[in-house]
Amino acid sequence: MDWSTMIDTLDDLDVEGTTVGVRVDVNSPIDDESLADDARLRAHVDTLSELLERGGRVAVLAHQGRPGGNDFVSLAPHADRLSVLLDRPVEYVDATFTDAAREAVRSLDNGECVVLENTRFYSEEYMEFDPERAARTHLVEGLAPVLDAYVNDAFAAAHRSQPSLVGFPTVLPGYAGRVMESELDVLGSIEATPEPRVYVIGGAKVPDSIDVAWSVLEKGLADHVLTAGVVGNVFLIADEVDLGDSSSDFIYNQGYWDEIDRAQDLLDAYGDRIALPRDVAVERDGDRHEIAVNALPPRDGEAAMDIGHSTLAYYERILEDAGTVILNGPAGVFEDETFETGTKELYGAATSVPMSIVGGGDTASALRQLGVEGFSHVSTGGGAALRMLTAEPLPAVTALENGPRAND
Ligand SMILES: Nc1ncnc2c1ncn2[C@@H]1O[C@H](COP(=O)(O)OP(=O)(O)OP(=O)(O)O)[C@@H](O)[C@H]1O
Numbered sequence: 001m002d003w004s005t006m007i008d009t010l011d012d013l014d015v016e017g018t019t020v021g022v023r024v025d026v027n028s029p030i031d032d033e034s035l036a037d038d039a040r041l042r043a044h045v046d047t048l049s050e051l052l053e054r055g056g057r058v059a060v061l062a063h064q065g066r067p068g069g070n071d072f073v074s075l076a077p078h079a080d081r082l083s084v085l086l087d088r089p090v091e092y093v094d095a096t097f098t099d100a101a102r103e104a105v106r107s108l109d110n111g112e113c114v115v116l117e118n119t120r121f122y123s124e125e126y127m128e129f130d131p132e133r134a135a136r137t138h139l140v141e142g143l144a145p146v147l148d149a150y151v152n153d154a155f156a157a158a159h160r161s162q163p164s165l166v167g168f169p170t171v172l173p174g175y176a177g178r179v180m181e182s183e184l185d186v187l188g189s190i191e192a193t194p195e196p197r198v199y200v201i202g203g204a205k206v207p208d209s210i211d212v213a214w215s216v217l218e219k220g221l222a223d224h225v226l227t228a229g230v231v232g233n234v235f236l237i238a239d240e241v242d243l244g245d246s247s248s249d250f251i252y253n254q255g256y257w258d259e260i261d262r263a264q265d266l267l268d269a270y271g272d273r274i275a276l277p278r279d280v281a282v283e284r285d286g287d288r289h290e291i292a293v294n295a296l297p298p299r300d301g302e303a304a305m306d307i308g309h310s311t312l313a314y315y316e317r318i319l320e321d322a323g324t325v326i327l328n329g330p331a332g333v334f335e336d337e338t339f340e341t342g343t344k345e346l347y348g349a350a351t352s353v354p355m356s357i358v359g360g361g362d363t364a365s366a367l368r369q370l371g372v373e374g375f376s377h378v379s380t381g382g383g384a385a386l387r388m389l390t391a392e393p394l395p396a397v398t399a400l401e402n403g404p405r406a407n408d
């Protein structure tokens, strides 16, 4: 898809004196009501600084957490942090679409910024609507009248069809922010990336990973799918390898037992393009111990916590010939130094592929911790990136495409 002809960007926006609602994704880990990590805020600094330096009046819209969660908190700490990152005062207003919110937005001067309250404090924002209906929600009807334009920079939330993402661009001229633009540039043209194309699916979100594998194999996007992490363990069990009780119980307790059947179906349909671990690492006598798959099961109480070196050599050989590699989810329990090897080495090898794309915010922060750098693109999105990597449309992007444009 050449999205650039269908969506306007900040280059098309006459910013000076314009009041812009900017949807960002600053959904962050929270520790005792404070921000535990500001990576997602830093990602939006370019977009926000540009708008402010060009004389825009900026109202920031964002969600934080989900109702009921410990991270479902106000955006006050986000506003404080943005003020430091943008090096200018950023006012926080504890309202999103009431008179108080409208008044705060109306009184902005050129180059001034306000952060409105967590959009999900308002119940309709946690529902999925089609864009026309989303445009008739209280949030959009209440706030849109004081905005001249809408910028969506929240790529990481673009797979949600929620009012702040699809409602505003239905009634206001919509623009992609700089984060959205760079994500669409890379992930929106996945079909145009060099082949052979290798997908590495690791981590613990087994149903999502199997969905991705189905989709990319069915569409012919993937020449190889390399499995690792809990996903690799599920595929090994589907291939009738006895991983022992500890790993099986873990998969069962996560509610992923049915995924074994899906993995089996996938192996039946596309087995020639799916690579399975050849060895796994367990903890034995306090150390890392690697066991070849044909020597399994492990001893009682031992669980497969990482891929081993024989698997790494096998996967690295496939990566040597790859044109593009797309990775999501760690290869093992990287949080434990004993089991970080698989993730560190596999992701490290992937940086030598001409086009290397990492999907998933948590994976990205794990890699930063492990000191693995040098990818062509590290996406800010988890679920949104996965959806795009299967060449599926994102509702918030479609809403920008279909909504009014300033020159219509
Ligand atoms: N063999 C394994 N056994 C148990 N847990 C594992 C294993 N391999 C990986 N994990 C765990 O998987 C978790 C990460 O998986 P997940 O799918 O959530 O990846 P993620 O990087 O958070 O994805 P995203 O960035 O898309 O949110 C880590 O906490 C890691 O310890």
Ligand SMILES: O=C(O)[C@H](O)COP(=O)(O)O
Pocket: 025, 027, 065, 066, 156, 157, 160, 381, 382, 383, 384
């Ligand atoms: O963290 C994310 O993936 C995005 O902010 C979307 O959050 P959600 O999964 O709660 O909609």
